[in-house]
Amino acid sequence: MNRIEAAADRIARRRLAIERLEILDPSIRPRDLSEAYAVQDAVHRRLAPTRVGKRIGWKIGATTKVMQDYLGLPHPCAAGLFEGVVRPNGSDVPAGDFCGVGIECEIAVRLARDVPPDAVPESGEGLRDAVASYRAAVELVDDRYVDWRKTDAATLIADDYFAAGAMLGPEVPAAAAGDVAACVGTTVVNGEERGRGRGADVLGHPLNALAWLARSLAERGTFLRAGEIVLTGSLVETKWLKAGDDVRVAVSGLGEIRFRVV
Numbered sequence: 001m002n003r004i005e006a007a008a009d010r011i012a013r014r015r016l017a018i019e020r021l022e023i024l025d026p027s028i029r030p031r032d033l034s035e036a037y038a039v040q041d042a043v044h045r046r047l048a049p050t051r052v053g054k055r056i057g058w059k060i061g062a063t064t065k066v067m068q069d070y071l072g073l074p075h076p077c078a079a080g081l082f083e084g085v086v087r088p089n090g091s092d093v094p095a096g097d098f099c100g101v102g103i104e105c106e107i108a109v110r111l112a113r114d115v116p117p118d119a120v121p122e123s124g125e126g127l128r129d130a131v132a133s134y135r136a137a138v139e140l141v142d143d144r145y146v147d148w149r150k151t152d153a154a155t156l157i158a159d160d161y162f163a164a165g166a167m168l169g170p171e172v173p174a175a176a177a178g179d180v181a182a183c184v185g186t187t188v189v190n191g192e193e194r195g196r197g198r199g200a201d202v203l204g205h206p207l208n209a210l211a212w213l214a215r216s217l218a219e220r221g222t223f224l225r226a227g228e229i230v231l232t233g234s235l236v237e238t239k240w241l242k243a244g245d246d247v248r249v250a251v252s253g254l255g256e257i258r259f260r261v262v
Helices: 003-017 033-047 065-071 124-130 153-158 206-219
Strands: 055-061 077-082 101-111 131-142 163-168 184-189 192-198 229-234 246-251 255-260
Touching: 003 033, 003 153, 033 077, 033 153, 055 206, 065 229, 077 153, 077 163, 077 206, 077 229, 101 163, 101 184, 101 206, 101 246, 124 131, 124 206, 131 206, 131 229, 131 246, 131 255, 163 229, 163 255, 206 229
Parallel strands: 055 229
Antiparallel strands: 055 077, 101 131, 101 229, 131 163, 184 192, 184 246, 246 255
């Protein structure tokens, strides 16, 4: 087994067992972003036949200053969104499904068309017609690391950078959504507002994050596909939860998500 596959095997096994991932041995640790995404692809292949399921879209991490500061990452990163861990809006979230459950407040898009690698626009404006709908979204994240602050960024990217699922609000057709850069997202836990942000915090506009992802995928030899769902980045710093917490995440004009951690 080569080092890419060995790293993917270790990561996928820990993830499926809901066990914290230790800092990888240097012999298999991804050495740069190229290797990190190669490991990530191999992890996705291992997760597809399991309860996590096949990849149905993407999440983009660290697209806002608040999240870049929190994670200590000066640039965005891409990770998978998986069919088996997208939960219905309003459903209970068992704390036992995670090492340490957290949430991020996001604006999600569903793609109306493919974005071919040879036709990626310079800015998000060129992708306006590629979006079928917007919606409020919660990204469910998992602190599944022995110490994430000491874990290198390449390993975190290889393991989908905390990604552990999502909960999605109702779809709003793109033509009816207005200017999503002006949308305000709020995270409320047990009746107390814990943070807020605007769509414009996401690289100036959520579509700019989508364009970044399209370019990143093109560099990796793949592309965005019609029907995929993309979480464009958290408007609010990650909030870590515990059993008993009552959560409401809302994005103005796009709806809200409510659930309890049990």
